[in-house]
């Protein structure tokens with residue numbers, strides 16, 4: 001068994017998106033900072049409504065998936081298919097933009113804390129033009145694995161193996177085979193679990209700090225840490241404990257051409273996406289709403 005080591009740190013930088021929402025961007029802060037199939041990771045975290053009230057008014061996407069994970073606050077999603085969804089603390093929305101979607105993501109609060117993440121996950125060329133779909137995944141349907149000794153993990157996507165047990169998250173079967181685990185560690189606690197060899201993996205410490213791998217390289221607060229290949233991941237929390245996102249996915253190894261919210265394989269496909277958006281053809285199909293998962297046994 002080869003334990004993955006921390007190979008590269010991508011510190012998050014202050015950024016703004018939508019109509020002026022303030023956030024921290026690590027992956028995707030520039031187009032060279034990706035980790036195939038992951039395109040971008042934004043963390044939004046503020047107690048000041050001025051930072052988030054403007055929200056993300058109607059905007060298009062084509063060619064990939066967006067995964068929104070709320071920790072605090074309340075956002076409302078509406079799309080061109082007439083679908084609406086409410087995201088509250090612990091809820092996840094998995095949106096497969098694919099051929100195209102126009103949607104808005106607007107805060108439903110005027111005070112208090114807004115906190116969460118948006119991940120952009122690429123789609124293979126053969127799926128970039130499939131019909132759009134989205135899944136609301138309520139917090140109650142996301143299992144929490146207890147790994148003992150002060151370690152728990154919310155399993156959002158893929159399956160977490162630990163101590164001979166398997167905890168399956170509600171999102172399964174995407175062609176990039178994503179793992180999305182939210183790992184909570186008590187002070188000095190250690191998380192260790194298998195992650196498929198060959199998958200690209202990274203960590204994001206959103207609370208506290210950690211050391212990673214057998215050589216215990218430090219991962220700073222609010223930084224993404226890209227991992228070497230290997231078949232397991234080891235995270236050890238600092239004295240304050242830590243909360244760390246662990247993401248892994250099968251790399252696509254395809255060309256990526258991005259223009260804002262469109263992520264395709266060629267410049268011609270980007271021009272087509274822009275033309276389709278302008279003509280209305282980006283969204284001439286209904287958006288499928290997919291039911292995912294059953295409420296987890298508690």
Ligand code: FE
Nearest residue numbers: 056059061066
């Ligand atoms: Fe969006």
